[in-house]
Amino acid sequence: MRLERVVFALNGRRYEVAAGDVHPGTTLLEFIRTRTPFTGTKLGCGEGGCGACVVLIATYDPTKDAVTEFSASSCLTLLYNINLCSVITTEGLGNTQDGFHSIQKRMSGFHASQCGFCTPGMCMSIFTSLANADKSKRPEPRKGFSKLTVSEAERAFSGNMCRCTGYRPIVDACKSFASDVDLEDLGLNIFWKKGDKGSDVSKLPAYTLGGGVCTFPDFLKSEIKSSLLHLTDVSDVTVSGVDWYHPKSIGQYYDLLNSGIFSDCTVKVVVGNTSAGVKGYKDRDLYNKYIDIGGIPELSVIWEKDSGIEIGAATPISKTIDILEQEAGSILCPNGSVVFRKLAEHMSKVATPFVRNTASLGGNIILAQKYPFPSDIATILLGAASTVRLQVYSETLEVTFEEFLEKPPLDPSTLLLSVFIPNWASDSQKESNVILETYRAAPRPLGNAVSYINSAMLGHVSLNEPSGDLVLSNLHMAFGAYGTEHAIRATKVEQHLTGKVLTPSVVLEAVQLLRETIVPMEGTSHPEYRVSVAVGFLFSYLSPFAKGIKGPGKTLNISSAGSLDTDDICNLPLSSRRETISIDEYKPVGEPIKKYAVELQASGEAVYVDDIPAPKNCLYGEFIYSTQSLAHVKNIKFKASLASEKILTFVSANDIPSGGQNIGSSLMFGDEPLFGAPVVEYAGQALGVVIAETQRYANLAGKQVVVEYDTKDLKPPILTVEQAVQNNSYFEVPPKMYPKQVGDFCKGMAEADHKILSTEVKLASQYYFYMETQTTLAIPDEDNTMVVYISSQYPEVAQSSIAKCLGIPFSSVRVITRRVGGGFGGKAFRSCNVATAAALCAFKLRRPVRMYLNRSTDMIMIGVGTP
Amino acid sequence: MRLERVVFALNGRRYEVAAGDVHPGTTLLEFIRTRTPFTGTKLGCGEGGCGACVVLIATYDPTKDAVTEFSASSCLTLLYNINLCSVITTEGLGNTQDGFHSIQKRMSGFHASQCGFCTPGMCMSIFTSLANADKSKRPEPRKGFSKLTVSEAERAFSGNMCRCTGYRPIVDACKSFASDVDLEDLGLNIFWKKGDKGSDVSKLPAYTLGGGVCTFPDFLKSEIKSSLLHLTDVSDVTVSGVDWYHPKSIGQYYDLLNSGIFSDCTVKVVVGNTSAGVKGYKDRDLYNKYIDIGGIPELSVIWEKDSGIEIGAATPISKTIDILEQEAGSILCPNGSVVFRKLAEHMSKVATPFVRNTASLGGNIILAQKYPFPSDIATILLGAASTVRLQVYSETLEVTFEEFLEKPPLDPSTLLLSVFIPNWASDSQKESNVILETYRAAPRPLGNAVSYINSAMLGHVSLNEPSGDLVLSNLHMAFGAYGTEHAIRATKVEQHLTGKVLTPSVVLEAVQLLRETIVPMEGTSHPEYRVSVAVGFLFSYLSPFAKGIKGPGKTLNISSAGSLDTDDICNLPLSSRRETISIDEYKPVGEPIKKYAVELQASGEAVYVDDIPAPKNCLYGEFIYSTQSLAHVKNIKFKASLASEKILTFVSANDIPSGGQNIGSSLMFGDEPLFGAPVVEYAGQALGVVIAETQRYANLAGKQVVVEYDTKDLKPPILTVEQAVQNNSYFEVPPKMYPKQVGDFCKGMAEADHKILSTEVKLASQYYFYMETQTTLAIPDEDNTMVVYISSQYPEVAQSSIAKCLGIPFSSVRVITRRVGGGFGGKAFRSCNVATAAALCAFKLRRPVRMYLNRSTDMIMIGVGTP
Ligand SMILES: Cc1cc2nc3c(=O)[nH]c(=O)nc-3n(C[C@H](O)[C@H](O)[C@H](O)COP(=O)(O)OP(=O)(O)OC[C@H]3O[C@@H](n4cnc5c(N)ncnc54)[C@H](O)[C@@H]3O)c2cc1C
Ligand SMILES: Cc1cc2nc3c(=O)[nH]c(=O)nc-3n(C[C@H](O)[C@H](O)[C@H](O)COP(=O)(O)OP(=O)(O)OC[C@H]3O[C@@H](n4cnc5c(N)ncnc54)[C@H](O)[C@@H]3O)c2cc1C
Ligand code: FES
Ligand code: FES
Ligand code: FES
């Protein structure tokens, strides 16, 4: 069961990787970007949150001769996980050589790309949606269109972030494929002139139903068919070395466990590996062994029983949603189907489509069981009174969801096999109706944002004869994600409400009990907010049944319980726009013209700094930064760990050559040091750069750092403007930048109707959030010269900073900026420090050095802009 | 005995290569240049003939705690052969960062580098000579000098070719270190002004006795010491896979043999692997298995007996020379020592110093035994009446050299253990003197040129009482290399001469008999020349003893036979120069100034095209060229072989994009096609490019090609100017290039004293022989643009050719020329075809493509210049 090689197709080409050749912790994205010619797939966040890395993964079932296609975040999917799959990136849709795909052309024609960094991921999300819609059994669409609907088009790339363009034009490009689109409704584009009544599908780059791309090459189908006959797996467990195991039965899993590998090396058990994108659960070190349990058949069961449905733990969340929706559809009793439908709907807001496609149901639940993880799924399954089936060595046991969550954190000896969700339809007799509502409070309505708090409440509602009042019974009121170890049931509230007529005082007491129940853990942000939202949820749930309370919800029409379903995501109002159409007067000024080379951005051929092929011997750097402000750095050490073994060297202020200076960038207020040495001035200031052979190694190695600080003889840091004023600590503003008085303030105020007597204005600040983090590639050239590629808004400043830091003439530094994946001011001066650091490393090591800041380092180090 | 990993030091850094990671056929040069940051070591010929690749290899003997240093051609030495060695390249001598080495600085100061391509190799040859001289027990030299002598300095880099600079300045740089140099004698330099009496060692960049470089790092010493305790070798023989075996005993060798690997895969038995540089014996395919027999102790014996000396077959030729010289020195009888001394002397002309350091005695002899190889060593050993010891499975046998040579070509079941050379001193009694002379006719006196013919003649000369004439007996007259299967003894001549007084008629008859004996094989070039040289050798040998013949040689002074030794190499007159020293009149014009950046050339930091780090996914191309002139190419196929398995694709005229044209370069006479398609016009014309993952794979794959030609309907090719005139086949010369008449020819001739009535002038042509062969790197960039690095004298022509060939705008082609390793006109138009071919491949494959023509392809394809 040890994997010897990974075979897959990438844009139709065969790739075979010997297991020893690539570390099993390598993500699909890392492999594609560093080992293949395709660099269209971008790294934006590395945590499943931005969509820049979206690819299409296709799997093939030889028994059914069927191909399944789905989008996935290649930044989380591990390379070994796609054995025998086919992967399509945007280059596979179309390119300069083979011609561009209509998606790519329409992205261009609808002005749907600016910096272009998000565009390949957008294209892949759109393509997957089109391909899957066209595969469906829906009726044939109008000629030239897809089966996709406008409403689906609006959601096709939910999860894909764009920081420059705004989503309208992208939605337009996507909608232009929809079977039910009114082309007139679409915005400004190069295909026709708005208002000219010229919109007509024939003017659009032609679309072929199905997408027109072979997503699964025949050679791989044959290989899969023939590999059915002879398995090439090695069955032994080697304790030394770096391996990937994929047990094919529960027995094999426990064989592995019994072999002792868990005691001897660091092991990671994975299904979709998306937990690597979850805050707090990201890899903090390298692992030596991976056990992929996704191939154990018991973990993929789907068992529809009368009493409910059992879903294997390895089932992806998106498939779980499909199953639940299907199940809901197959239940005649509307009142019963609502539970499955509501669960499915709630799950559609978990993460992003491309994460849900690989993230397993079980993985989510296990996270919720083991760690204080704000899971939605655990909460709603608890609310739906689910049970789970567990395996512990040779024993199988079934426990309620509550019992499961309350167990001590599971260790690898327990496998979660499946989840059972009861079918409430069988319960719903004439005399009672099942009511389930789920809630989540999160920053975005379409998902891709972890909940501040979530809840699922289920109860039976019945008429209290003879009063005719509605009463609730059999209540399951689950709350989670509010800063709790795991989701809980508000049992006191349930008991209190059971059988009672919901008078204002009963409800108020319930609220009081809930407030006592929902107690966010120490350190949770906005605790009061979360509690008050919980109260709101309770109130929403109860108000339809309450007596004499006018709630925000609808009133219950008991005869049609099915329609309780408060619409939100399914019936979001379609987005609309207002556009000012330019007049012809100054023609051709105002004429919409195509931005140059959007097709190249869309097809992934546009070259950003990190797309420049790594030169031979290239090394990778990750910043070590201070976590304190104003302190002496006494010592920088690295914990002994697998990742720290990968450290080739550590470059710090000591490595600045004798003629050079500790300068990271030259600001208008003077030079800024590259490293906080010997005293760090602020948290996030660089202390050095750790160098390794891959960016991932460097990043993980950076996490092993232990810095010893000392604040002896130092004043407390100045952290606010007020403290700065108090301490008389000012930048010297160059005279030409002094603010100039405009108008006569006193006169104006004196004449004003409403006078400002006293006021305080505070400007908040915001992270720049360019899609491409800071990145640079420094290549030493002959005679102490340095060629530095940089994603910068100020390459000239980088040149002077590098020259000053290295103590070499300006003429020996060549700074080249290629495409910039968003800047918004954040790649002005701040990009120079990164370039200077890389140049210093390259100068010291005499080897090319690349740095591509991971999102969290970028957020911490680069700082923020003020509006 | 299977090697699991190679551990070595390169410029003090530790390198460890897992056996599976690098093909065992990889040369040290290939590894250094493609896998390390050091690209100073250059590839000039790949066959041990130019010295561009010379490195210092140091070995460590832990039992004696002794380091041995020698120069070696890294283009022939295999990576696996340097396990546990330390390698120093010119970067290790000095560099920008650590400061340059005095050799590098003096190369600059003595104007000893122009294109700089030969310079790193020169530096390494010089350094090795200095280091070894300084290690010797000679007396301390003057302060600031080395123990090297001027005479050694003249030879220090014999074998290193320079095409630009001329050797004088290089010799000067080297001589400047010599203990016995008169600095006044040295040529123009920047350290003092010629004639100013300012020459003084303190003005030269300082030299530290010993060289000042640690050639063997301590960590490797410790590793070697500790590896003595536990051997990590794997003892099994795996039949599949690519492996390197190094049996440590004769038994282990035969275990390997018995395991059947020879029958199942392609195996190469190696010691120094220098045969890979010998014409006709170069690798023509990949091998799967290598057996390094150099570690079998019986092959390294040195056994001095009274009767002679036995030398293990694996002994390097240079060490054999040392042993023979030592042996000669230890023999008191001058007449006896002469044999060993002569053999040593002759061997010093075999190959080059850096080849002799790794080439084994046995390897040479085996080549001579198996193939018609023009060995010097076989001839002289035959002449010296040597015997050899062979192992065939468990049996050991000793045979005379003649018997050995006459055996059918040996197969791997026979191991050559050692060579025994009799000590003729024991024979040389008062009454007879041993006379050995060896001869070789070759283009160059100091070696580095294979013989046209060679010979060794040994005889006992004695006084024929009572006549008082000298007579010869016990003759061994060996001749080789003249176009023979192997060296032979002229037995008829020997018999004829034995005991006879050498009257003119006796000698003449001997000549006649020799002419009957020396019969070059069919197809040998210049057969008559070779035979007449043989006669000359005979005559030279006999003349001192002949009666009434005045020979070219010296007359024999029988009492001091030791001085027979006709000096050549050991007493070459030192080179001298004549220089015109500029006068001060136009100062600073005429002032010697340092050429810019010679130190960078010398330290290997100067970047030539092939030194640009290979971009990720870079592929390599090798031309397939026509071997016929004027023919239809019907079919291009590749033989099934290990090398042809490495072919990724074949690019030909069919791959020229639709808008492009079959243009390789735009000459002043019009465009020249890139490929000879559909009709080839001349032998050497490109037919296509074979693409593989390394240059070596591509080169070997190219050798597998089988082209089918067809000359139907085609006239015979035009091969001479006369045929061209006859066929009225002219280039159209642009009017502005028409020759203009200068003066009045008729008038001049009429007035001349001596009139030319009729004449014919023919200009011969010559290969350009730039040290760096044609090389280019084409990198596709976004939007169908192409960045092409090229070593060219006409980059602007390359730009237009590439644009025309690919059918893209000129502005989409960026041609960059970096340093050019020699051009001499050969990198004008001819370099453009190479660039265009690589650009086409890169365009088709969308990956960077590099081409670095191997010397033989370059010679065949690039053509020649006329003076
Ligand atoms: C960008 C993003 C946004 C997200 N947003 C939300 C959200 O809004 N709400 C929400 O609830 N979740 C959210 N998630 C979490 C997501 O649902 C989980 O990461 C995912 O379900 C984990 O499944 P996996 O297969 O990838 O698990 P893996 O990462 O492969 O495994 C996770 C852990 O579970 C263990 N494990 C997995 N299956 C089993 C099993 N059957 N038996 C025993 N152990 C097992 C593994 O050993 C590992 O320790 C988000 C995730 C991402 C990346
Ligand atoms: C540039 C150059 C110039 C040269 N000029 C000359 C010259 O002028 N005159 C001249 O005579 N030679 C010349 N040579 C040849 C040179 O001497 C031989 O290449 C060298 O001696 C071979 O030794 P090796 O250890 O490198 O053999 P390898 O290349 O390692 O082996 C050669 C062959 O011998 C076999 N072999 C080696 N040792 C044994 C053994 N002990 N038992 C059985 N089989 C064995 C191997 O299996 C292989 O087939 C020249 C070579 C080069 C590269
Ligand atoms: S989702 Fe993968 S990089 Fe952001
Ligand atoms: S165009 Fe979408 S992030 Fe820049
Ligand atoms: S001697 Fe090695 S490249 Fe010429």
Ligand code: FES
């Ligand atoms: S300088 Fe020696 S070959 Fe050019």
